[in-house]
Amino acid sequence: MDLLPKHSDGGLARAPKLWRPRRVVITRSALTWAHGREIAARAALLGSEVLELATDRVTLPKSSDERAAYKTAKSTLAIVVAPPGKRRLQPIPPSADWRFDLAEGCHAHCQYCYLAGSLAGAPITRVYANVEEILAGLADYVGQGSVTSASEARAQEGTTFEASCYADPLGVEHLTGSLSEAVRFFGAWEAPVQLRFTTKFDGVEPLLGLAHGRRVRVRMSVNAAPLIRFEGGTSALADRLTALGRLARDGYRVGLTVAPIQPIDGWREAYHALFAQVATELQGIADLDLTAELITHRFTPKSKAVLQGWYPGTVLDLDEQRRSRKLTKFGSTKFVYPAPLMREMRDTLSAMLDQQLPSARLLYWT
Ligand code: SF4
Numbered sequence: 333m334d335l336l337p338k339h340s341d342g343g344l345a346r347a348p349k350l351w352r353p354r355r356v357v358i359t360r361s362a363l364t365w366a367h368g369r370e371i372a373a374r375a376a377l378l379g380s381e382v383l384e385l386a387t388d389r390v391t392l393p394k395s396s397d398e399r400a401a402y403k404t405a406k407s408t409l410a411i412v413v414a415p416p417g418k419r420r421l422q423p424i425p426p427s428a429d430w431r432f433d434l435a436e437g438c439h440a441h442c443q444y445c446y447l448a449g450s451l452a453g454a455p456i457t458r459v460y461a462n463v464e465e466i467l468a469g470l471a472d473y474v475g476q477g478s479v480t481s482a483s484e485a486r487a488q489e490g491t492t493f494e495a496s497c498y499a500d501p502l503g504v505e506h507l508t509g510s511l512s513e514a515v516r517f518f519g520a521w522e523a524p525v526q527l528r529f530t531t532k533f534d535g536v537e538p539l540l541g542l543a544h545g546r547r548v549r550v551r552m553s554v555n556a557a558p559l560i561r562f563e564g565g566t567s568a569l570a571d572r573l574t575a576l577g578r579l580a581r582d583g584y585r586v587g588l589t590v591a592p593i594q595p596i597d598g599w600r601e602a603y604h605a606l607f608a609q610v611a612t613e614l615q616g617i618a619d620l621d622l623t624a625e626l627i628t629h630r631f632t633p634k635s636k637a638v639l640q641g642w643y644p645g646t647v648l649d650l651d652e653q654r655r656s657r658k659l660t661k662f663g664s665t666k667f668v669y670p671a672p673l674m675r676e677m678r679d680t681l682s683a684m685l686d687q688q689l690p691s692a693r694l695l696y697w698t
Pocket residue numbers: 437438439440441442444445446447499500532563566
């Protein structure tokens with residue numbers, strides 16, 4: 333078992349700040365998996381308090397103080413087993429044919445976190461002990477995709493599997509090693525498949541030097557510099573870009589997830605500066621395969637309520653009056669920017685991308 337991340341490219345990048353959960357709990361079922369026990373051992377080495385549960389139920393100390401409950405949950409890592417229901421894959425348009433999960437939840441504090449609208453309950457980070465079983469289940473879905481596989485422009489990516497819908501798997505990789513397992517799995521999988529994930533963290537050392545077979549695309553989640561202050565507990569923007577460059581030099585396919593795009597004062601200049609920083613970081617990389625996904629800010633009544641509960645002092649713009657109301661395909665409401673503003677932002681940012689990062693393929697705007 334590797335207990336600590338390796339530096340395999342001898343790079344000069346600053347050592348990443350790695351999360352140390354205050355408390356780690358491992359369920360009875362997770363204890364039966366070697367991978368689960370290894371995660372617990374790594375956490376103990378880092379100085380976390382590790383508790384072995386006699387059951388599979390993860391609970392937190394009761395608190396009537398919402399703030400204290402939030403802090404306790406965010407500093408807790410639970411090592412659990414993904415049950416069969418969680419191992420049944422779902423399509424995840426427009427990103428990938430299928431979504432699979434190595435973890436659920438995140439310890440960071442982004443005031444516009446997309447998980448607020450999708451995960452219920454206390455924001456604990458749960459990581460899965462049965463990674464071997466999760467990966468073994470993916471083969472059943474090859475050739476069945478209806479998202480990227482059905483797109484003329486993207487079908488050459490093969491069947492795509494997205495691993496960051498409900499978590500930021502790189503943010504816990506120093507504890508789990510699960511992404512490295514997944515990268516090795518896809519690297520050895522001689523089939524038209526692709527592993528995809530996006531991250532706001534820079535701890536890429538464990539992934540460098542792995543035999544990924546160019547079947548992995550890592551996207552860095554980035555935003556205009558004035559918005560990074562909303563992303564508490566994540567890696568600095570410059571460090572994320574350095575990490576992206578290191579991955580690209582290691583032969584990984586890479587990408588930018590520019591999200592959530594917001595028309596803040598001076599947004600044109602701010603996004604121009606962002607793309608310029610990326611261009612500097614990636615210049616001169618042989619075989620660079622770069623994509624971009626442009627995602628505007630949106631919220632639902634539920635995600636707004638959750639985020640305002642977690643971050644009562646937030647100055648994030650969540651004013652429904654300045655948005656258009658849209659119905660999702662499930663019949664619920666979401667608030668997006670009005671169509672003329674959406675068009676203006678889309679045209680401006682796509683043109684900037686063409687000009688500043690001409691090799692980047694824009695996968696979608698939403
Ligand atoms: S890093 Fe991603 S998953 Fe984690 S809090 Fe921020 S937006 Fe949410």
